[in-house]
Amino acid sequence: MNIEDLLRETLSDMAHEEQPPPPDRFLRGSGSLHGSGSLHGSGNRPRRRGLALTAAAAVVAVAAGSVLVGQSLSSRAPVPATLTGQGAAGTPVVTEPPGPGETGRGKVPVTVWEGARLSDILKRLSKATGRPVREFERAVGKGGVRGLPAYAGGGLEGFAFPGVYEISPTASPGEILSAMVARFNRAAEDADLVNAAGRAGRTPLEILTVASIVQAEATTAADMPKIARVVYNRLDHRPELRLELDSTVLYGLGKRPGTASVKDVTSRSPYNTYLRRGLPPGPIGNPGEAAIDAALKPAAGPWLYFVTTDPEKGVTKFAASESEFLELVEEYDRNRRTG
Structure with missing residues (x-):
């Protein structure tokens, strides 16, 4: 069997993976929220x-x-x-x-x-x-x-x-x-993306989509596993919530990263996670290894929100309840006024 035949046969086997599911809500300094998840392991390739x-x-x-x-x-x-x-x-x-x-x-x-x-x-x-x-x-x-x-x-x-x-x-x-x-x-x-995604109950494309969101939302690599956990917590445990991510909305509209406007979040784009449940249709960028690792190995925690409370210093904090989230929003507002 030559190289191309081997590749073709294996890719045919890999074609029987699932297709993407649903989202939640976050806020960063630029404005947005998150959550949902399942874990995995590594295993033999x-x-x-x-x-x-x-x-x-x-x-x-x-x-x-x-x-x-x-x-x-x-x-x-x-x-x-x-x-x-x-x-x-x-x-x-x-x-x-x-x-x-x-x-x-x-x-x-x-x-x-x-x-x-x-x-x-x-x-x-x-x-x-x-x-x-x-x-x-x-x-x-x-x-x-x-x-x-x-x-x-x-x-x-x-x-x-x-x-x-x-x-x-x-x-x-x-x-x-x-x-x-x-x-x-x-x-x-x-x-081990394909196998790890299967153990997590996700498709490889879903994992890569989460990784692209994590890459877009994180201000430091250290925050990536926690942000991934917020996404998964909202997806898996709070189906009544949506991801509400400015990063996905702006991607779908072809706009530069930043804060989505009221008009933006009412758009009918399939990437509008303020209106649509679940994950967007696919990746919103091209994530690196750290973001992919975070999507495959999210931190353990109950968080449903994150807020970049100090964008100047790249400080992101996490909340498990709406009251905690509102406190973080107030902290962000204070930093913005004094910054």
Whole structure:
């Protein structure tokens, strides 16, 4: 069985995952609330799936000639891999990344920040490569991106993994984006995303959607597991509550992150978690490893709300009751007046 057959067969197996469920409510300094959850464990990864995801990287390596993933932004360690072609036995050819201050010969360095929306990533890649944005949009819309897992449903939002990339001038938009997906697949395998999601009673896409919300709402990585717990508590234990997240509302309207207006929260967007129960239809950005880990391993706690009480210092506090939540809102108001 060749690499592409192995990948195709495994992705077919993975296609029988579930589809997304419902949300709640939060408030940050910019205004919004949260909750819901279930835990998981880690467990053994099936060998064939691991081989298939490695194969995915190899397949992309053939197509994405010269895209270097230099370092993952939230990652535990640099990723010493340049996708430069195929070596013996179908393995990717790997070279060491450039040293400090160095750049691979002729390559353009691009940093994709954690939480960046796909629309912003495409603009950034366009600016770095000099190719029109529409070429990247065409690659996304016409299936030019390879290696997407079956549970992505063909969508790229959430799967363009953050990191430091170096791009060859000869790489096509599809090849560049496929390399980013290959990096996501490696991170998903490291996190055991598919199996862990199943143990948590969630689909992988739901976990990635929660991770994207956590990435958008958190001011520090340390707060991410607690924010994930708020989301899950509201989803699982308080079905009468909605997520009420400005981050999802503004994403659905194509507006920049910030505070949603009264008009915004009355929109009929499927991402309007003030009106609609459950999770939005999919990720609202591209989360990094820390946010994915938080979505898979939320902190234990009864919280139903969080408030960024001091946006200047990035202080976020958590509440288990509406009265506690209102106290935090008052604290936020005081900090805003004296700030």
